[in-house]
Amino acid sequence: MRDDHADLVGSTFGFKAHPQRPTLLGEMHARPFHLIDTPRIILHLAFATPPEAAASDRAAFERLCRSCGVPGPGAEIKHHHLVLHGGTLRWEQHTEYTTYTFDAAPGTGRLPEHPFASGFVQPGLLVAAVRVDVLPMPDLLDVGLEPFDPISLCVARMAGGEAIAATDFRQDADGFTRIRVFGEDLAPTRAGALVQRLIEIETYRTFALLGLPQAQKLDPAVRRMEGELVEISGAMRTARGLEDNQVLLERLSRLAAEIEAEAAASAYRFAATRAYNEIVNERLASVQEERLPGYGSWQGFLQRRFGPAMRTCKAIEDRQASLATRIARAANLLRTRVDVELEQQNRDLLLSMNLRARLQLRLQQTVEGLSVAAITYYVVALIGKVAEGLHEAGFPVDPAIASAIAVPPVIVGLWLLVQRVRHKHAE
Structure with a gap:
């Protein structure tokens, strides 16, 4: 069915409403969690979609909806769902990526029948793939944890102790990051909310890590520019005369242009990384994790593996900002020296002109x-x-x-x- 929350916004006393009022009111209910029964398998795929790819994907999803005999999301709605293959397919568009989430009852094979077969139109490059199995609590917890790598296994009680969630943050044979949620009498609302938060932790964690390759790529260039600034600063102490200072000022100007270009090119990626990191921390807090003795925790694993990557991105961003500031200070100092020397030359020239006039x-x-x-x-x-x-x-x-x-x-x-x-x- 169509998520047409915007159509439900009525006119208050017949007053003319702001054109964005339906969007503003609907934003509070955007991307709600869905009821999930036990047992259930959820397949979640997140594709990077720049604006042109997002438009093509919306059109492809519209065609899929029409082929199933249901209306599509239209031009403004950013989330939509329909019943397909005995399960529910949910489509969501975000700022820089699009997600497809399919949940169904377990089948007889390794995966249930799903819509991501050969006829599925991939909207962009796949960034995150998550499989969540919602299962009843086993008699022995270790039996339910057999598919996971014990080296990176993380197990914790969540949702006020009503469920146990486990993952190893590794890909399985189908390329999914596996998560298992065990619960005794776990209500569908509680299961839906928990599953969505766990999926968001993995999705936002993956997108946040897109900033790490950018930071690693920038590190040699930032280190080189820092060394060049040190060299120029040392040369400023021994520079004599207008010509020497003008040469140093020209080098500083080139260095400033280079660091500004690098910072501008990486600004969006680092800003997105910060935002995704904050969301991951918020979702971790919202699942109410309680550590189980003998197992690693989600929080601890992410702090050890994910945290350093985020600090690396922040360090490169801070070094860029600091380098730009120091270059600006050095350039201002050199401009002052050049201006003083030019004024001295102008004074000497005026004195010479005065003497000639006399x-x-x-x-x-x-x-x-x-x-x-x-x-x-x-x-x-x-x-x-x-x-x-x-x-x-x-x-x-x-x-x-x-x-x-x-x-x-x-x-x-x-x-x-x-x-x-x-x-x-x-x-």
Whole structure:
């Protein structure tokens, strides 16, 4: 049947509702646990589905629903279930993966008849596969634990002591991580809630570990960049002159661009790893694990094996952030030194320009003095020519005396004229 919780949201007093109100209200009931009877086998597959693969998978599941004569999930619903092969197939879309969960009564073979045969369209790369067997409590617990590897076997009471859950976190012959849940008079609601949480622990644990290969791949590059930063920092202490500092600043800029690119490429994966790790811890707390004497606990196993991987991812992420911060500090220091040296060069240049301006002024003043003398010579010569003309015309004027008398006033006049022009330029 269709999970159409969004269609059940009514209109309050006829008021116009926010378009996202059905989604917001339905989110509280998204991915609910289902009733599980004993005995039961649950097969859970989680596929990595980027956006384009998720759209294709939704269309394929729609076709599967129509072939079974039931409506599909539509465009907005992210979880749906239908009866198939005598069991129930549940489909869920998450942010970066899609899950198919099938539960049915045990068959005569190793696995019950299931929908994951040759006609099943794989939506993406398989990341997690979990098989959960819900069984009655055996007379001897060790008999029910025979399929597991005793080296990594984890057994604990859960759900307030109403059930015992066991796993070795290893793949069986069919590629599933096996989990067995034993219970005496375990109610279907309690069994459904416990099974879902155990499946989520394994699924989120697997997806969280996707960050570990990324961290291991980044470790050599981060170590190399840390060493290069140490080398540049040492060179900064002995660098002299603007050219040396500019070379170091260019190296720091390249290093900053490289670490920012690496951090940006791994940011989503590490953020998802942190989120999945938190969910695993929350689910572990919610199953109310009680350790059984003589067996390893789920919590202890994950702390020893899963915890170090999460700390490795966090360490690489922290080292990236610390390296970016230290590179930024070193670059700021170098920019300050370069700016100071540029200011020093500019000051020296201004002093040199000022000195040249003074020399030009003195040269100009010298030229002005010579110009006054030269112009005086020509003006007096003109006055002498005028006096000669007057003398030839019969006027009682001696050209030599007239020229001599004209020299002082011409010099004074020209000098005053030059001083006036200089004063105006100074203003």
